[in-house]
Structure formats: structure tokens, C-alpha cells
Amino acid sequence: MQDYKNSQINRKLKEAITTFLNSVNSLCPKVTRAELNYLESGLTVTELKSKHFYIQANTIQKEIGFVFSGLLRAFYVDKDCNEISVNFIREDRYATHYSALITQTPCKYYFQCIEPSIIVSLPYKHIQDGYNKFPNLERYGRLVAEEVLKMQQIRIESFLFANAEERYLDFIKENPNLINRVSISYLSSYLGIDRRSLTRIRKKIAYHSF
CATH class of the missing domain: 2.60.120.10 (Jelly Rolls)
Structure with a gap:
């Protein structure tokens, strides 16, 4: 063995x-x-x-x-x-x-x-x-x-040129396989977005994707 x-x-x-x-x-x-x-x-x-x-x-x-x-x-x-x-x-x-x-x-x-x-x-x-x-x-x-x-x-x-939602969408586009591998706390600090604001953005995008 x-x-x-x-x-x-x-x-x-x-x-x-x-x-x-x-x-x-x-x-x-x-x-x-x-x-x-x-x-x-x-x-x-x-x-x-x-x-x-x-x-x-x-x-x-x-x-x-x-x-x-x-x-x-x-x-x-x-x-x-x-x-x-x-x-x-x-x-x-x-x-x-x-x-x-x-x-x-x-x-x-x-x-x-x-x-x-x-x-x-x-x-x-x-x-x-x-x-x-x-x-x-x-x-x-x-x-x-x-x-x-x-x-x-x-x-x-x-x-410099993107707002919070755009930064999040760009991250998903560039790293589609990471979104479920990175915690929201880590991601919010990386994107420079308050955790609660990032949660709202994610819910909004999820809602509109249906």
C-alpha cells in the first residue's frame, strides 16, 4: 500500500x-x-x-x-x-x-x-x-x-474607471472558476467593496439572471 x-x-x-x-x-x-x-x-x-x-x-x-x-x-x-x-x-x-x-x-x-x-x-x-x-x-x-x-x-x-458592480462583473468574466472558491470577505477586500454592498450586488445580479 x-x-x-x-x-x-x-x-x-x-x-x-x-x-x-x-x-x-x-x-x-x-x-x-x-x-x-x-x-x-x-x-x-x-x-x-x-x-x-x-x-x-x-x-x-x-x-x-x-x-x-x-x-x-x-x-x-x-x-x-x-x-x-x-x-x-x-x-x-x-x-x-x-x-x-x-x-x-x-x-x-x-x-x-x-x-x-x-x-x-x-x-x-x-x-x-x-x-x-x-x-x-x-x-x-x-x-x-x-x-x-x-x-x-x-x-x-x-x-480608476469602473464602479463597484463593474469590478465584480469583470472579476467573474476574467475568473469564472474562482467565484465559488473565494470567500466573500476575501473578494470584497480585493475589489475594494464593502462586504454588505458586495452581497447586495451579487443578489441583484442573481435576480436579473433569472
């Missing part, structure tokens, strides 16, 4: 690594087998339970995490000790405070698992060495940075 469990675990870990490498190839199709092998040589896979932290605030990140399965929440604690959600990291997304990672300065956010999660981690030093050795990996890093910047810009503009 123990051997069977171990084989299941090993199969899941291999699947996680394969999924990560496929995501690299999808984002940067010119990447070579040698470059993928280099990335794979530095990978580790971590299984975390719900409520466990992948990154602690005020620490320097030594690796970037690719979420194979599960869901994490990035948040900070304000001066009144409220947890303010800033991101939800689902499958096939990266768990990192990117600007802090590339500057190797302390992360401003906590990254905590909402669900049990399997995360593929790639060390920062291994990434930087790869950029120097392989042109396509440098291009891959730039493409990841562009994706992060695009998502940050969308979030900033949502607060």
Missing part, C-alpha cells in the same frame, strides 16, 4: 513539472529542449495545506512559484490590522511579488494557500544564470514580466 501511495505522489510531482515546462513552451515556443532541461534541473515541487504560507511578508524571495493545483491569496496587513487581498493565484499562474523578486528586496505581501496546493518552484539564482546562458530563457522572463505588468495595469484601471 505504501509503495502504491509513493507511486501516486511521484506521478503527481512529475505531472506538475511537465505542466510547468509545457507552460514555458506555450508562452515562448522557440524554447529548446536543452533550455527546458536546464529549467527542470533547478525545479522543486512543494505540497502545502490550506492556510499554509508560501511566501511571508518582509522576506526576500529566493524562488518563484508556479501553481500546478490549488489556490493562493496574496494580501497585506494595514495599519488597523486588516488583511487586504491584492491577488488570487490560481492554477497556471505565478505566486510571486515580481518587482521584489527581480530587485531581491523584501516582499510586501503574504502568499497564503486558500486550498491545498502543489507549487513548482524555480530558484531566483537558477533563473538569472539561465538568462545569461540561454537567449530564449531571457525572452521567456521578459514575457512573464509583460504578463505581470498587464495584469497590474488592468487592476489599477479597474479602480
Whole structure:
């Protein structure tokens, strides 16, 4: 029985690594087998339970995490000790405070698992060495940075140009599989909407959808 469990675990870990490498190839199709092998040589896979932290605030990140399965929440604690959600990291997304990672300065956010999660981690030093050795990996890093910047810009503009209901509807549109996986408390702080107001918005939309 123990051997069977171990084989299941090993199969899941291999699947996680394969999924990560496929995501690299999808984002940067010119990447070579040698470059993928280099990335794979530095990978580790971590299984975390719900409520466990992948990154602690005020620490320097030594690796970037690719979420194979599960869901994490990035948040900070304000001066009144409220947890303010800033991101939800689902499958096939990266768990990192990117600007802090590339500057190797302390992360401003906590990254905590909402669900049990399997995360593929790639060390920062291994990434930087790869950029120097392989042109396509440098291009891959730039493409990841562009994706992060695009998502940050969308979030900033949502607060500038969208009202509360529009922000909620945009969230549903962009993350249809998250709406039943994220608590209303987490979601209200992420969207910058009072919990009671968000509840009214959800009831209104549910009513009009019938």
C-alpha cells in the first residue's frame, strides 16, 4: 500500500513539472529542449495545506512559484490590522511579488494557500544564470514580466474607471472558476467593496439572471 501511495505522489510531482515546462513552451515556443532541461534541473515541487504560507511578508524571495493545483491569496496587513487581498493565484499562474523578486528586496505581501496546493518552484539564482546562458530563457522572463505588468495595469484601471458592480462583473468574466472558491470577505477586500454592498450586488445580479 505504501509503495502504491509513493507511486501516486511521484506521478503527481512529475505531472506538475511537465505542466510547468509545457507552460514555458506555450508562452515562448522557440524554447529548446536543452533550455527546458536546464529549467527542470533547478525545479522543486512543494505540497502545502490550506492556510499554509508560501511566501511571508518582509522576506526576500529566493524562488518563484508556479501553481500546478490549488489556490493562493496574496494580501497585506494595514495599519488597523486588516488583511487586504491584492491577488488570487490560481492554477497556471505565478505566486510571486515580481518587482521584489527581480530587485531581491523584501516582499510586501503574504502568499497564503486558500486550498491545498502543489507549487513548482524555480530558484531566483537558477533563473538569472539561465538568462545569461540561454537567449530564449531571457525572452521567456521578459514575457512573464509583460504578463505581470498587464495584469497590474488592468487592476489599477479597474479602480480608476469602473464602479463597484463593474469590478465584480469583470472579476467573474476574467475568473469564472474562482467565484465559488473565494470567500466573500476575501473578494470584497480585493475589489475594494464593502462586504454588505458586495452581497447586495451579487443578489441583484442573481435576480436579473433569472
